[in-house]
Structure formats: structure tokens, C-alpha cells
Amino acid sequence: xxxxxxxxxxxxxxxxxxxxxxxxxxxxxxxxxxxxxxxxxxxxxxxxxxxxxxxxxxxxxxxxxxxxxxxxxxxxxxxxxxxxxxxxxxxxxxxxxxxxxxxxxxxxxxxxxxxxxxxxxxxxxxxxxxxxxxxxxxxxxxxxxxxxxxxxxxxxxxxxxxxxxxxxxxxxxxxxxxxxxxxxxxxxxxxxxxxxxxxxxxxxxxxxxxxxxxxxxxxxxxxxxxxxxxxxxxxxxxxxxxxxxxxxxxxxxxxxxxxxxxxxxxxxxxxxxxxxxxxxxxxxxxxxxxxxxxxxxxxxxxxxxxxx
Amino acid sequence: xxxxxxxxxxxxxxxxxxxxxxxxxxxxxxxxxxxxxxxxxxxxxxxxxxxxxxxxxxxxxxxxxxxxxxxxxxxxxxxxxxxxxxxxxxxxxxxxxxxxxxxxxxxxxxxxxxxxxxxxxxxxxxxxxxxxxxxxxxxxxxxxxxxxxxxxxxxxxxxxxxxxxxxxxxxxxxxxxxxxxxxxxxxxxxxxxxxxxxxxxxxxxxxxxxxxxxxxxxxxxxxxxxxxxxxxxxxxxxxxxxxxxxxxxxxxxxxxxxxxxxxxxxxxxxxxxxxxxxxx
Amino acid sequence: xxxxxxxxxxxxxxxxxxxxxxxxxxxxxxxxxxxxxxxxxxxxxxxxxxxxxxxxxxxxxxxxxxxxxxxxxxxxxxxxxxxxxxxxxxxxxxxxxxxxxxxxxxxxxxxxxxxxxxxxxxxxxxxxxxxxxxxxxxxxxxxxxxxxxxxxxxxxxxxxxxxxxxxxxxxxxxxxxxxxxxxxxxxxxxxxxxxxxxxxxxxxxxxxxxxxxxxxxxxxxxxxxxxxxxxxxxxxxxxxxxxxxxxxxxxxxxxxxxxxxxxxxxxxxxxxxxxxxxxxxxxxxxxxxxxxxxxxxxxxxxxxxxxxxxxxxxxxxxxxxxxxxxxxxxxxxxxxxxxxxxxxxxxxxxxxxxxxxxxxxxxxxxxxxxxxxxxxxxxxx
Numbered sequence: 001x002x003x004x005x006x007x008x009x010x011x012x013x014x015x016x017x018x019x020x021x022x023x024x025x026x027x028x029x030x031x032x033x034x035x036x037x038x039x040x041x042x043x044x045x046x047x048x049x050x051x052x053x054x055x056x057x058x059x060x061x062x063x064x065x066x067x068x069x070x071x072x073x074x075x076x077x078x079x080x081x082x083x084x085x086x087x088x089x090x091x092x093x094x095x096x097x098x099x100x101x102x103x104x105x106x107x108x109x110x111x112x113x114x115x116x117x118x119x120x121x122x123x124x125x126x127x128x129x130x131x132x133x134x135x136x137x138x139x140x141x142x143x144x145x146x147x148x149x150x151x152x153x154x155x156x157x158x159x160x161x162x163x164x165x166x167x168x169x170x171x172x173x174x175x176x177x178x179x180x181x182x183x184x185x186x187x188x189x190x191x192x193x194x195x196x197x198x199x200x201x202x203x204x205x206x207x208x209x210x211x212x213x214x215x216x217x218x219x220x221x222x223x224x225x226x227x228x229x230x231x232x233x234x235x236x237x238x239x240x241x242x243x244x245x246x247x248x249x250x251x252x253x254x255x256x257x258x259x260x261x262x263x264x265x266x267x268x269x270x271x272x273x274x275x276x277x278x279x280x281x282x283x284x285x286x287x288x289x290x291x292x293x294x295x296x297x298x299x300x301x302x303x304x305x306x307x308x
Numbered sequence: 309x310x311x312x313x314x315x316x317x318x319x320x321x322x323x324x325x326x327x328x329x330x331x332x333x334x335x336x337x338x339x340x341x342x343x344x345x346x347x348x349x350x351x352x353x354x355x356x357x358x359x360x361x362x363x364x365x366x367x368x369x370x371x372x373x374x375x376x377x378x379x380x381x382x383x384x385x386x387x388x389x390x391x392x393x394x395x396x397x398x399x400x401x402x403x404x405x406x407x408x409x410x411x412x413x414x415x416x417x418x419x420x421x422x423x424x425x426x427x428x429x430x431x432x433x434x435x436x437x438x439x440x441x442x443x444x445x446x447x448x449x450x451x452x453x454x455x456x457x458x459x460x461x462x463x464x465x466x467x468x469x470x471x472x473x474x475x476x477x478x479x480x481x482x483x484x485x486x487x488x489x490x491x492x493x494x495x496x497x498x499x500x501x502x503x504x505x506x507x508x509x510x511x512x513x514x515x516x517x518x519x520x521x522x523x524x525x526x527x528x529x530x531x532x533x534x535x536x537x538x539x540x541x542x543x544x545x546x547x548x549x550x551x552x553x554x555x556x557x558x559x560x561x562x563x564x565x566x567x568x569x570x571x572x573x574x575x576x577x578x579x580x581x582x583x584x585x586x587x588x
Numbered sequence: 589x590x591x592x593x594x595x596x597x598x599x600x601x602x603x604x605x606x607x608x609x610x611x612x613x614x615x616x617x618x619x620x621x622x623x624x625x626x627x628x629x630x631x632x633x634x635x636x637x638x639x640x641x642x643x644x645x646x647x648x649x650x651x652x653x654x655x656x657x658x659x660x661x662x663x664x665x666x667x668x669x670x671x672x673x674x675x676x677x678x679x680x681x682x683x684x685x686x687x688x689x690x691x692x693x694x695x696x697x698x699x700x701x702x703x704x705x706x707x708x709x710x711x712x713x714x715x716x717x718x719x720x721x722x723x724x725x726x727x728x729x730x731x732x733x734x735x736x737x738x739x740x741x742x743x744x745x746x747x748x749x750x751x752x753x754x755x756x757x758x759x760x761x762x763x764x765x766x767x768x769x770x771x772x773x774x775x776x777x778x779x780x781x782x783x784x785x786x787x788x789x790x791x792x793x794x795x796x797x798x799x800x801x802x803x804x805x806x807x808x809x810x811x812x813x814x815x816x817x818x819x820x821x822x823x824x825x826x827x828x829x830x831x832x833x834x835x836x837x838x839x840x841x842x843x844x845x846x847x848x849x850x851x852x853x854x855x856x857x858x859x860x861x862x863x864x865x866x867x868x869x870x871x872x873x874x875x876x877x878x879x880x881x882x883x884x885x886x887x888x889x890x891x892x893x894x895x896x897x898x899x900x901x902x903x904x905x906x907x908x909x910x911x912x913x914x915x916x917x918x919x920x921x922x923x924x925x926x927x928x929x930x931x932x933x934x935x936x937x938x939x940x941x942x943x944x945x946x947x948x949x950x951x952x953x954x955x956x957x958x959x960x961x962x963x964x965x966x967x968x969x
Binding site: 137 | 322331339413414422426427517548570
């Protein structure tokens with residue numbers, strides 16, 4: 001079993017021939033370089049370009065026998081000068097962090113209970129969690145509009161029951177935004193946690209209890225640390241995309257909630273200021289680069305584990 | 309806590325989460341039968357919105373387009389994802405492996421606005437240089453495939469890691485060339501993962517808003533884009549009907565698939581677990 | 589893919605399988621350290637050693653899954669190191685069986701035959717033959733998960749013999765079977781292998797398995813082969829301390845050579861003086877180890893009689909007194925742990941050849957332990 005780790009290549013790989021290996025790695029690699037990496041470089045380039053009437057001026061140009069490199073870092077300066085951007089970045093991170101924490105709080109007990117439920121019931125229960133995921137998220141987020149609107153279902157219920165005399169403003173508030181985000185991302189938190197908890201060797205917990213730990217101590221000192229990788233995976237799966245979310249803030253957010261995804265969209269589709277939108281994107285990537293690196297490291301570790 | 313209290317907490321918590329997850333869905337279904345055009349006031353039971361849907365060209369055309377794109381995305385994602393998964397699984401060391409792994413995994417979490425914007429800007433530049441591609445089906449497909457490939461890789465890779473390496477060695481020992489090993493042994497054993505990956509990427513593509521919005525062109529408006537624009541403007545009954553139909557189709561599909569899968573899964577894990585014995 | 593036909597010009601006296609100075613390095617670690625070995629056609633050769641000794645790596649190099657860092661492996665005179673696993677006329681029975689879960693028993697066994705392009709009729713014939721050999725014809729349509737462990741093993745064996753390989757490799761063939769099944773299967777396996785007449789190299793950490801099944805054993809440790817020989821040779825005449833200790837149980841005395849004559853040797857140890865009735869390649873004053881197997885020792889309450897001795901020269905040697913510290917009654921025999929007056933503990937095995945015969949000895953008894961000079965093995969390394 002360890003021969004694979006030691007050899008650095010499986011025997012399969014060794015005898016595949018040099019062309020076979022190049023093809024298998026090469027095709028996806030080229031695709032990714034062109035469709036993922038190259039666009040990032042393009043975005044960066046455009047973020048330092050000056051907008052001509054229809055298109056960008058070239059970075060490099062020749063004028064009067066002089067090669068001129070025009071790097072317009074002005075876009076980045078504007079980013080720092082206008083409080084709007086800073087506020088948007090900050091609020092995006094804040095909302096992403098809040099969403100992640102709430103998702104964790106909801107998903108962890110759920111995943112735990114699911115993992116401990118009788119084995120025959122688990123596939124059905126899991127399927128019930130996955131089913132909303134397979135139905136369009138756009139539609140489900142939209143549904144909250146129906147539920148939370150001033151004249152919406154919940155308010156009608158609240159007034160009918162006499163709990164309040166006037167509709168409570170629930171839609172287009174930070175509350176509805178976070179609710180929508182949590183709603184959408186909770187399955188992303190449940191799945192890695194569940195996958196981790198269900199594989200946990202229960203005998204470790206039994207050993208702890210046998211040695212005198214209370215169930216509560218067993219949970220905090222054994223179960224939680226062992227599920228660390230699930231927690232990290234789930235948190236990254238929620239936090240990173242939340243920072244750049246656009247659809248949910250658009251449908252459920254309001255004037256008080258400013259998110260950077262919306263700002264980018266406006267710069268691009270509204271103002272038609274592509275270089276500005278590009279610089280907003282570059283800074284956004286900069287913000288998530290650390291969690292992103294953490295996520296990649298985590299994925300790499302789970303990939304390289306040699307399993308029998 | 310006593311076992312009974314444990315079970316009560318467990319059921320209560322899980323029940324609450326399920327209610328939370330399904331509340332919007334049931335709301336949509338209920339109100340799709342609402343006679344009143346006022347989406348939030350119940351006006352009696354009616355099928356008028358379903359009837360209206362049959363005349364809604366925008367949605368129907370959008371749906372057809374989305375289906376086509378989703379189908380192609382499913383296929384391309386699975387092919388690329390399988391290649392990527394094979395690369396990561398078999399070749400532990402190759403130049404650019406870290407970069408490769410990073411690029412494969414990042415679309416999973418990267419905000420779609422960034423993917424959409426960057427891809428669009430690139431396509432525009434390419435179009436200026438080479439005259440093609442026009443934005444439309446192909447460009448949306450490209451963006452969806454990037455996303456889909458990331459998901460497909462995860463699914464296929466995790467299945468590959470479960471396979472015992474000695475199965476492929478045994479095949480080689482018995483005279484199979486590496487390509488034969490792949491088609492005769494590896495592929496049949498990961499086929500289920502390939503099917504799940506296809507379904508997953510198909511669904512993702514069908515539902516995608518942001519990337520489609522950035523990458524679409526005139527005449528290539530997908531259904532999610534239509535729904536999104538309507539939803540932004542306010543509440544629209546047509547959305548409810550689409551939602552209900554989607555839920556119905558998906559539920560039946562998921563139910564059927566999971567019944568079939570759990571039978572196949574049981575058989576497969578039995579096969580795999582006892583086709584080779586545990587080695588200490 | 590058909591086997592490369594290795595019917596080269598093999599001389600009468602050329603061993604069938606020659607492993608010449610094979611080294612395998614993983615980074616800085618020598619998994620296999622300069623191993624040379626000759627195996628004759630038709631033998632069953634066992635590589636015996638504990639985990640990490642390099643036996644599995646060596647086996648994998650024979651199969652083609654590892655490439656030696658240096659050295660040659662010659663099968664019927666031809667170097668196979670450059671050949672891929674699918675090009676070698678060698679088949680392996682994997683430790684985990686590695687039966688293809690998605691194929692039936694029949695298809696598993698036929699797999700290799702299809703790869704060599706054998707005509708359908710012939711495949712049918714051969715597979716039937718193989719299944720008959722392992723007595724699993726009735727299970728041909730079953731899938732591996734529908735079989736018991738022992739049946740799966742037989743399928744794995746049939747599959748590895750189906751192509752009539754020139755060399756059969758067995759990787760820990762009986763590890764997971766329970767004791768009773770193991771004994772029976774050991775003999776059945778040997779029976780089948782001998783009937784087919786194929787040369788076999790097996791790898792195991794189980795001494796009993798090696799001793800039962802193999803015609804010759806190679807004891808390995810830390811990448812090196814310590815001793816090669818027939819089971820009896822290895823057991824009765826180990827040529828180093830490691831082998832003596834590794835195989836079975838043994839009593840080891842540390843001592844110095846006092847008298848060194850061509851036909852006998854006297855060694856002084858803390859427990860007693862040892863009279864060895866043969867010469868050794870050693871010198872006077874040399875530090876050596878003396879090994880005596882527990883079953884060669886006799887335990888009794890009364891003192892040793894001169895008449896019991898093999899020769900008068902032995903009187904006073906090869907004996908000690910002590911107290912029974914522990915005993916283990918194992919039914920057919922009893923093992924006594926005797927704390928000698930000199931301080932060490934020796935193990936003495938006594939066959940219970942009479943009912944209630946040995947119940948005379950118990951914990952705390954003062955006993956005499958003695959043995960013959962011809963049963964002593966002197967280890968110089």
C-alpha cells in the first residue's frame with residue numbers, strides 16, 4: 001500500500017507511456033490555463049487600463065519613437081478614496097462571516113444528529129437535505145420574497161394572529177439578506193460536516209467515555225477536534241462565495257446592505273466602466289486569497305491521503 | 309442526557325432544519341395555484357398561471373436553451389473532470405501540480421461575479437483579436453463547464469480514492485495494457501460517480517444566473533436570466549409555476565435516482581468490500 | 589497481451605529464476621539491499637520475514653510493479669527488469685485477492701485469457717479446467733461478494749494460474765483465514781501448485797506457513813537475505829542469531845569459547861558449561877551464542893544420570909538446575925519456564941506423551957534441565 005506513496009507514481013502511470021500521461025494531464029491543464037488563469041491576467045490588465053471610447057487603450061504603445069507603458073493605477077486609488085467601496089468590502093466580509101457562523105451553528109448539530117441516526121434512515125434523510133439543493137436556488141430565494149414581503153405570507157399570518165397591528169418590515173433588510181444567505185448555503189455546510197462525522201470512529205468516543213469523560217467532554221475534546229477538517233471545508237465553502245454573492249443581495253437585500261458583488265455588477269452593467277469593475281474584482285480576489293489558499297491546501301491534503 | 313431526551317433533541321433539531329429548508333418550496337407550490345394575481349394574498353385555487361405558462365414564449369425558449377446548455381455542460385464537465393481527477397489521483401508529482409490542483413478546486417468557491425467578469429473580458433479581447441466567438445451558447449457553455457468541471461473532479465476523485473490500487477495492478481499482471489485497464493476495470497467501477505457528476509453539473513448549469521448573465525449574447529437568454537429579471541422587478545406568478553414544475557420534476561427524479569442508487573450502492577459496497585479482504 | 593516467450597537458451601544447470609544483486613532504494617532507504625537468489629524450476633520458495641524487511645518489495649519487483657534501482661532478474665536466462673507487468677509470463681495472487689468486483693467468477697478467471705487473444709473455445713476449456721482445479725465450478729456465475737473468504741481465495745488462485753505462467757507469485761496467501769482453515773488450505777494450495785507444476789515464489793511473515801508450504805525458505809531482514817535453506821536446515825541449523833531467534837522458540841546462551849578442538853568445543857556461559865560435539869569455525873576466547881531448542885531439552889526432578897549421556901565426555905556439561913517459574917499447558921505439550929540458578933530463564937517443551945504424566949511438575953518445583961551436545965548450535969554471528 002505504501003508503495004504508491006513511495007514511488008510517487010502508480011504502476012499504472014509508469015507504464016502508460018509518455019504521451020498518455022501528457023494527454024491526461026495536458027487536456028484539463030490547458031483548458032484551465034485558458035479559461036481560468038488567463039482571464040485573471042486579463043482582468044488585472046484591464047484594471048490598469050484606461051477606457052477609450054469603445055474599448056481600452058493598449059497598455060503598451062509606441063508614440064514618437066518611444067515605447068510608452070501606460071499603467072493606470074488610478075482605478076485603485078479611486079477604490080481607496082471613495083468610502084463606498086471600502087464600506088462595501090467591509091460589509092461583504094462582515095455578512096459572509098455572520099452567515100458562516102450561523103450556518104455552522106445550524107449545520108453542525110444537524111450533521112451530528114444525522115450521522116448518529118439509524119443507518120437505514122440516513123440515505124432517505126440525506127436525500128431530503130439534497131432535494132432542495134437540486135431545485136433551483138434562484139426560485140427558492142425568490143420564495144422568501146413571498147414569505148417576507150410587507151404584504152407577504154408571514155406578515156399576513158402575524159396580523160391575522162393579532163401579534164402585531166402593522167406589517168413588520170422583514171424584506172430588504174439585513175435580516176432578510178442573512179436569512180437568504182444562510183438558507184442557500186446551509187447545505188454546503190451540512191455535507192462536509194456530515195461526511196466527516198459519519199466516518200468518525202465511534203470507538204474513540206467510547207474509549208474516552210470509558211476513561212471517565214462525560215458525554216459533553218467527549219464531544220468537545222474528541223468529536224469536535226476530529227471534525228476539524230469538516231468544519232474548515234464547510235466554512236470555506238460558505239464564506240468565500242458569500243463574499244462575492246450577487247443574486248441574494250439583489251433579491252432580498254436592501255439599501256442598508258451593500259455588498260461588493262452588487263458594486264461590481266453596477267460598475268460593469270450600470271456604469272459600463274470595465275476597468276473599474278475589473279479593479280473591484282482584483283481587490284475582491286485579494287480579500288479572499290487567504291481563505292482560498294486555505295481551502296486549496298485542505299483539498300490537497302484530502303487528495304494526497306493514500307487510502308487502501 | 310438520557311437516550312430519550314437525546315432522541316427528542318435530535319428529532320426536534322433535524323425537524324426544524326427540514327421545515328426551514330422546505331418552507332419556501334411549499335410556499336411556491338401553494339401559491340402557484342393561487343387564483344389571485346396578488347401573489348401574497350390567497351384568492352382561491354386556480355390553474356390559470358399554468359395555462360399562462362404555456363403561452364410564455366420567453367420562458368419556454370429560455371428553458372429549451374438552458375436544457376441544451378446544461379446537457380452539453382454535463383458531458384464536457386464529466387470528461388474534463390474525469391481527466392483532472394485521474395491526473396490528481398495517479399500522478400503524484402508533475403510540474404505544475406499545485407497550480408493545477410488550485411485551478412481545479414478554486415471555481416468551487418470563487419464568487420461567480422469574478423468568474424463571469426473575467427471570462428467575459430477575456431472573450432471580448434479574443435473576439436477583438438480573432439473575430440470570434442460571438443457571445444451566446446458557446447460562451448455560456450464555456451463558463452458553465454469551468455464551474456462544472458470543478459464539481460465533477462471532486463466527485464470522481466473521491467470515488468477513485470476509494471478504489472483499491474491492487475485491482476489495477478491485478479489487471480496489468482493479467483496482461484492488460486494501461487488503456488485496457490482503464491476501460492475494463494477503472495471505468496466500470498467509477499461509472500456511478502460519473503453519472504452523479506453528470507447530474508450535478510447538469511443541474512448547476514440549468515440553475516446558473518450570474519455566469520450566464522455575463523456571458524450571454526443577444527438571443528441567448530437562458531431561463532434563469534429571465535426569471536431573475538422578473539424577480540428583481542417584483543413578485544411574479546409565473547415564477548411560482550416554474551418553481552412548482554421544477555420541484556415536481558426534480559422530486560420525482562431525485563426520488564427515483566436515490567431509490568435506484570441506494571440499491572446499486574448497497575450492491576456495490578458489498579461487492580467492493582468483499583471482493584477484496586481487509587489487509588492489516 | 590501475450591506473454592513474451594522466454595524460452596531462451598537455458599543451460600542444464602542454469603537456475604530457472606536468478607535474482608542477481610538486486611537493490612531497491614526509496615529515497616535514502618534501502619528496501620532491498622543487494623539480494624541474490626537462485627530458484628530452481630518447480631520449487632516453492634518462501635521469502636520469510638517480518639513487516640518492512642523488504643520481502644514484498646522484492647516480490648513486486650518480480651511482478652514488475654517496482655523497478656530495481658540496480659541488479660538483474662533473469663527468468664529462464666532472460667533479463668525481465670525492462671518488461672512491464674503485462675509483458676511478463678508471471679502472475680501474482682494478491683494479498684487482498686483483488687478480484688474484480690464487477691465481474692463474475694468465470695469472467696475474473698477468463699480476464700487474462702481474453703487479454704492474450706485466446707480463441708473463445710479454448711478460453712472456455714481453460715476456465716472450466718481451472719475452476720475444476722479449485723473446485724468452484726458451481727460458483728462460476730457468482731460475483732466475488734457472494735463468496736466466502738476461502739472461496740474468494742480459490743478464485744484468485746485459479747485466476748493467477750489460468751494463463752499457465754512460468755512463475756507464480758503469492759503475496760501472504762493465507763493471512764486472513766482462521767487457524768483451522770489455514771492449515772487445511774496450506775496443504776491444498778501446495779497440492780494444486782505441485783499438480784500444475786509451476787515454479788512459485790511466496791512471501792509471508794508466518795513461519796508455519798513457510799515451513800509447511802515451501803521447499804526452500806529465504807529468511808529476510810532489513811532488505812537482506814540472512815539464510816536460505818530447506819525448512820529443516822533453517823530450523824535446526826540457523827547460521828546467525830537473528831534466524832535462530834526468528835524461527836520458532838529458542839534458548840540463547842551467551843558465552844566464550846574455552847576449548848576449541850576440531851571435533852568438539854567447550855563454551856562457558858553464565859548458566860553452565862556447554863559441550864558441543866562438533867567443531868566450529870571460530871577461535872578460542874571468541875564471543876559466541878549457543879542455541880538450544882526447547883524441545884531438545886529434558887526436564888526432570890532428579891539429577892542427570894551419567895548413563896543418559898551420549899558420551900562420557902559430556903558428563904557435567906549441558907545441564908543446569910533451576911526453579912519452575914511458569915508453565916503453559918497446551919494440551920499436546922507443556923512449556924516450562926525455568927529460572928536457572930545462573931539467573932536466566934530457559935524454556936523447555938515437554939510432550940505429554942502419557943496421560944497425566946507431566947502433572948507431576950508444577951510451579952515452584954526445583955528441577956534439573958539437560959540436553960545433548962549434538963543438539964547444540966553455536967552461532968558465531
